[in-house]
Each structure stands twice: as structure tokens, then as C-alpha cells.
Amino acid sequence: MLPSRGRPEVDDGLLFAALSACRLHGGLLGVHAENGHLISYFSRELLKAGKSGIPYFAASRPNICEAEAVQRVLCFARATGAAIYVLHVSSAEGAEAVRQARRQGLPVYAETCPHYLLFTDKVYAEERGFLFNRVPPIRSQRDQDALWEATADGTFSCIGTDDVATTFALKRQPPTGPDFVDFPGGMPQVETRLVLLYNEGVARGRISLNRLVYLLSTGPARIFGLYPQKGTIAVGSDADLVLFDPDLEKTVSAGELHGEADYTVYEGWKVKGWPVMSLLRGQVTIDRGSLVNNTPQGQCCLRKIDPEIFTGPTA
Numbered sequence: 001m002l003p004s005r006g007r008p009e010v011d012d013g014l015l016f017a018a019l020s021a022c023r024l025h026g027g028l029l030g031v032h033a034e035n036g037h038l039i040s041y042f043s044r045e046l047l048k049a050g051k052s053g054i055p056y057f058a059a060s061r062p063n064i065c066e067a068e069a070v071q072r073v074l075c076f077a078r079a080t081g082a083a084i085y086v087l088h089v090s091s092a093e094g095a096e097a098v099r100q101a102r103r104q105g106l107p108v109y110a111e112t113c114p115h116y117l118l119f120t121d122k123v124y125a126e127e128r129g130f131l132f133n134r135v136p137p138i139r140s141q142r143d144q145d146a147l148w149e150a151t152a153d154g155t156f157s158c159i160g161t162d163d164v165a166t167t168f169a170l171k172r173q174p175p176t177g178p179d180f181v182d183f184p185g186g187m188p189q190v191e192t193r194l195v196l197l198y199n200e201g202v203a204r205g206r207i208s209l210n211r212l213v214y215l216l217s218t219g220p221a222r223i224f225g226l227y228p229q230k231g232t233i234a235v236g237s238d239a240d241l242v243l244f245d246p247d248l249e250k251t252v253s254a255g256e257l258h259g260e261a262d263y264t265v266y267e268g269w270k271v272k273g274w275p276v277m278s279l280l281r282g283q284v285t286i287d288r289g290s291l292v293n294n295t296p297q298g299q300c301c302l303r304k305i306d307p308e309i310f311t312g313p314t315a
Contacts (some may be wrong), residue, residue: 009036015073019082028109028223028305029077030085033069033094034061034136054129058121058137066136067093074101074108083107083310085223088162090116090136092146099155102313109223109315111158112147114193115265118200120144131171131265133183134162152207157219157315159197163190165260188261192252194242199271222315225303239282248274258291 010018022029043060046052051059070086074097077084089095089112101108115132120141123132132138150156164186171184189196194216201207207215221231228237252269254262278286285293308314 012072012076016076016080019073019076019080019084023080023082026305026307026310028083028085028309030087031069031073032087032135033066033073033089035065035069035072038065038068054133055125057124057129057133058139061135061137063091063093063139063143066091067097070094070097074098074106077101077108078106084109086110088113088116088136088160089147089150089156090139090143092143095146095150095155099150099153102155105312107310107312107314109157109309109313110155111160112151112156113160113162114189114196115187116147117144117151117159118196119265128265130183131168131187131263133171134164134185134187148201148206151201151215152211156215157223159193159215161189161193162186163188167261168263171263187265188257188259189264189266191257191259192264192266194244195250195252195271195274196266196269198244198246198273203272219315222306223309225305225309226301227306229301239279241277241279242275243277243279244273245276246273248272248276250274256289258286 019029021027039061042062042065046056046060066089070089070093073084073086076082078101084107086094086098086108087110089098089110095110095112098108098110115134115138119132119138120143121138123129123138147156151159165188166184166186173184194212197207197212197216198209202209202212218227218231221227221229228234230238230240233239233241249270249272252264252266252271254264254267257264275286276288277284280297281299283293283297285291285297306314
């Protein structure tokens, strides 16, 4: 882990040791890639200039912070032979570094998230900008375009959410320090991910439907050792299914979602295509928007990562 929201940065020696241990014992290291020293520098410079509001959040963690950290962990991964998973890639430079590493045959996997694909840093100038405080920050249109390209061409293996089900009241609490340093981060978007990526990705021709299914299901299952129990429709696999009506028109509203959060940054978005039924191991859990069974049904899934994941970019 590299730094997040002021936490101490893992020093290079410890990072190298962790990668070496993963290589020895068959582990996959997940990395939040940002350079904490650079973040501290840019934050200090902004504060000295009297710039501490939400509109300056992205400027406190510019692209170089992610780009350098991704390149550094890739360098260490190359030296140790370890497999890595780069979390929530947000920049054009970060995506390109992952792309080149995969082309070189390194066992490197990465994800981006819906907010990086659906918004730009202009949101920080809006009245609701505080809702988008998360790390890494949302970036420019140039970065968004590059992330869509990486989503389509196989650079990314998954689309995560980095979900945090905070309440609106918590998000808008006044920070105890500078706005872009001390804030409640995260946003809820697990339930809206499929709908919005279908509308903004598949329906607009940015990615294929098969590619979307891979990014949300097969890819994660393969990388994290749940395949073929999860991530495929096959005899013997769990029937974890979503029935999706591509013609159903809806307006996104927090009041119709099922998570703990009481808001969504996608409030009012008009979409065409919506899930009509969800099944967990063959049992209906949601039907036409109504929660059918609220009884906890989770099970422990013992994971076994395919050895091929550790030898090259096979997912």
C-alpha cells in the first residue's frame, strides 16, 4: 500500500520485501499507488497560497503522484517477479504504464472505477463537489478518454467501485482541517455500476457487452481465485445471475436503491437498461426492484488463484 489520505507511506524497502514474499508464497499484492511525499509537497504549496477549498482537491494530488508510484511498483514487481493488482487507476499515465507492463508479459492487473469514467475534475467546482472527495481524485477529460481506451483494449481487467456507503450528512460535515486533506471520503456506487457502465459504455459503443461482463464478473473471479465457482455460467458453477432488461427506462434515485447510503451522485440520471432480477446461487434475492430475501446468505468461498495468473497477464 502506498499512501492514502495522510497515512504513512510504505517505504520502498518494505514494499520490496512484501513483493518478494508474495512471489515466494504465491500472493497477489494490491497497491494503492500514490506518492505521499509529492502529495505532501503539493498540499503545502496550495495551503501557503491560501488554496484549501474543494476546488483545489485534484491539484493537491496531480497525475504525477499516481504515475510515479505506478512506475515504481512496476519496477519492483519486475525485479522480484511478483504479481500485482493496481487499484483504482485514475490517470492516463497510470493506465499507459500498466498497458506497457502487460505488453512486456509482466503479471500485472489493474482496475479503474465508474467515477473516473463518468465524471471529470470539473465536479470539484460544483456546489456538491464535496461528494466527490476520494483518492485518487477524479481527473481531466484527457484522463477520462484514456481510461475508456484502457477499459476497452484489455489494459484493465476489472472495474471496481471503491465503494463507501457514507451518508449525505457525514459527507457534508465541515472538515477539521484543510478541505482537501481532512474529509470523509468515498461514495456509494455498487448498485449503479452495471446500469451506468452499460449506458455510458456499451450503449455508446465504447466497449462491447461481452467486455463489460468480463470486467464485472469473469475478470475479477479469475484474478482473485474464485473461477470457475464464480464468473461463468456453467454446470457446477454458482448461479449468481443478473437478469437485465436493455429496454427498461429508469431515472436513478437514491430512494430506490438498497444500500446503506441515503444519496447517490447519479441522482436524476436517465438510463435505458436496468436489472429486473438478481439471483444468488439460484435463489431470487431482488425481483423488479424489491428485496425478496433480506436474510444473510453469504458463504465462505475458499480461493485458489490459477498459477497462470502469476506468470503473465492472463486475465
